[in-house]
Amino acid sequence: MSQDSITDQPRLLLAAIVDSSEDAIISKNLESIITSWNQGAQRIFGYSEEEIVGKSVLTLIPPELHREEPVILAKLQQGERIEHFETVRMAKNGRSVQVSLTISPIKDGAGRVIGASKIVRDITERKRVERTLVEAQMQLQRHAMDLEERVEERTVTLRKMVDELQAFSYSLSHDLRAPLRAVQSYLQILLEDNGEQIDASGKATVQKVISSAQRMDRMILELLNFTRLSQESMTIAPVDVEKLIRGIMEERLELQPECVAITIASPLPKVLGNEASLTQCITNLLDNAVKFVAPGVKPEIQISSENSDGKVRLSFKDNGIGIDEDAQKQLFQMFQRAHGTAYTGTGIGLAIVRRAVERMGGSVGVESKLGQGSRFWLQLPGASS
Amino acid sequence: VKRDRCILVAEDDENDVTFLQRAFARAEVRNPLHFVPDGQAAIDYLSGTGAYSDRNQHPLPGLVLLDLKMPRKTGMDVLKWVRGQEAFRCLPTIIFSSSTHPDEIETAYRNGVNAFVTKPSGMPERTELARMIKGFWLTFNEFPSVHSP
Numbered sequence: 175m176s177q178d179s180i181t182d183q184p185r186l187l188l189a190a191i192v193d194s195s196e197d198a199i200i201s202k203n204l205e206s207i208i209t210s211w212n213q214g215a216q217r218i219f220g221y222s223e224e225e226i227v228g229k230s231v232l233t234l235i236p237p238e239l240h241r242e243e244p245v246i247l248a249k250l251q252q253g254e255r256i257e258h259f260e261t262v263r264m265a266k267n268g269r270s271v272q273v274s275l276t277i278s279p280i281k282d283g284a285g286r287v288i289g290a291s292k293i294v295r296d297i298t299e300r301k302r303v304e305r306t307l308v309e310a311q312m313q314l315q316r317h318a319m320d321l322e323e324r325v326e327e328r329t330v331t332l333r334k335m336v337d338e339l340q341a342f343s344y345s346l347s348h349d350l351r352a353p354l355r356a357v358q359s360y361l362q363i364l365l366e367d368n369g370e371q372i373d374a375s376g377k378a379t380v381q382k383v384i385s386s387a388q389r390m391d392r393m394i395l396e397l398l399n400f401t402r403l404s405q406e407s408m409t410i411a412p413v414d415v416e417k418l419i420r421g422i423m424e425e426r427l428e429l430q431p432e433c434v435a436i437t438i439a440s441p442l443p444k445v446l447g448n449e450a451s452l453t454q455c456i457t458n459l460l461d462n463a464v465k466f467v468a469p470g471v472k473p474e475i476q477i478s479s480e481n482s483d484g485k486v487r488l489s490f491k492d493n494g495i496g497i498d499e500d501a502q503k504q505l506f507q508m509f510q511r512a513h514g515t516a517y518t519g520t521g522i523g524l525a526i527v528r529r530a531v532e533r534m535g536g537s538v539g540v541e542s543k544l545g546q547g548s549r550f551w552l553q554l555p556g557a558s559s
Numbered sequence: 560v561k562r563d564r565c566i567l568v569a570e571d572d573e574n575d576v577t578f579l580q581r582a583f584a585r586a587e588v589r590n591p592l593h594f595v596p597d598g599q600a601a602i603d604y605l606s607g608t609g610a611y612s613d614r615n616q617h618p619l620p621g622l623v624l625l626d627l628k629m630p631r632k633t634g635m636d637v638l639k640w641v642r643g644q645e646a647f648r649c650l651p652t653i654i655f656s657s658s659t660h661p662d663e664i665e666t667a668y669r670n671g672v673n674a675f676v677t678k679p680s681g682m683p684e685r686t687e688l689a690r691m692i693k694g695f696w697l698t699f700n701e702f703p704s705v706h707s708p
Contacts, residue, residue, distance in 0.1 A: 347658040348628050355657075355680045356574040362682035363581065391680055398658070
């Protein structure tokens with residue numbers, strides 16, 4: 175008696191757990207006859223315990239899936255467990271139910287398989303969510319493909335435009351420069367052939383037209399340089415800046431020691447950049463430093479470097495006329511000329527510097543005060559070796 | 560005699576023709592200049608066809624100057640044609656261009672040009688160039704023999 179009450183208590187507890195389960199918990203014997211049926215099973219399949227116990231599990235299996243049952247039985251008889259087997263079962267009202275089955279063999283005291291317990295989880299909702307997810311994913315993929323197609327189309331159009339622009343800037347150089355050359359040359363011929371008939375002020379006027387034409391020619395050339403710089407691909411490699419600067423100094427007449435005092439805080443570290451573009455940038459900066467000095471002053475340039483966070487900042491400090499703060503803001507923009515007509519120039523040089531340095535992954539700037547010289551700087555990634 | 564060899568100039572811009580004539584005159588180049596207005600005309604001249612069939616009037620040149628951008632056939636087209644002809648494979652040929660696109664310079668040299676020159680803008684520079692052509696190509700340089708095709 176006392177033994178009964180000890181064993182009864184857990185059994186009652188188990189029955190309560192089985193009863194209150196969300197999942198269907200069913201047992202069957204080896205003839206596939208249903209032997210027990212919980213509340214969950216009733217909820218999922220619609221059959222009451224009285225209706226279904228004693229019937230074949232085939233009642234719950236759609237006819238086209240009846241072949242599943244012998245396979246399951248064979249596995250059970252070998253003592254195997256079937257876990258999370260996803261399939262379809264049929265409710266009383268004929269509705270298909272997506273289920274996940276876990277089936278375990280039930281053994282008697284001697285270890286023989288005498289039946290099976292099944293836990294059936296209704297996964298219809300989960301399957302629906304999965305399907306929606308797959309559909310959403312497919313839709314996303316379609317959108318991505320659409321997008322890719324459109325990007326490709328646009329790229330083709332853009333490339334065509336760039337090609338057209340390149341062809342345009344090319345013919346610009348040819349077509350615009352030809353009449354300019356003609357203006358300049360005919361005026362020179364006029365001075366050569368008819369110089370005696372023109373008085374001094376007339377000659378001066380003609381000379382002004384000639385130099386204006388020459389200036390415009392230089393502007394067109396520099397504009398071309400600028401567009402080429404923006405469009406062409408740029409190979410980046412370690413550049414020995416100091417060697418490059420000394421090369422520029424040797425090559426250019428305006429940078430000879432008699433014309434300008436250049437000091438370099440040697441050694442300058444190597445930077446990562448494009449040698450040709452960097453040559454152009456530094457040439458433009460040095461030319462400016464030499465050009466923008468007060469009359470009678472010998473230009474002086476101090477070149478130094480700072481190294482921080484893997485970046486190298488090259489400074490070009492001059493003793494020039496300086497730039498007021500307002501003009502500094504627009505200094506690196508196209509056609510901006512801080513000093514008007516007192517000094518010759520095209521207003522493109524510093525725009526080229528900025529575009530080139532930015533394309534090399536660097537930056538450019540200036541510190542200056544009117545009358546106190548300027549310090550232009552370029553910052554580029556350092557070359558570690 | 561080198562001084563007798565004529566120079567064929569293919570140039571479509573009439574102004575440039577005027578300037579070049581003047582520059583060569585100022586540089587006292589004695590070699591006769593023959594001008595053709597486009598690339599196809601240059602090919603016709605060299606092959607002695609059509610209007611250029613009379614070799615007394617249109618003698619074979621010792622030196623060819625080609626403008627790059629011309630109607631009908633470009634200077635590059637003419638260069639390729641010239642180098643494809645057995646008779647003209649060695650004919651000294653210089654390209655004159657108003658723009659210096661690195662690709663074009665490379666292509667011209669690949670196609671066997673002897674020099675690639677950017678057209679100078681002003682008269683003094685043009686005259687200087689004419690003097691240099693005279694001094695180098697028409698004086699120190701030796702011409703290969705060029706026969707009619």
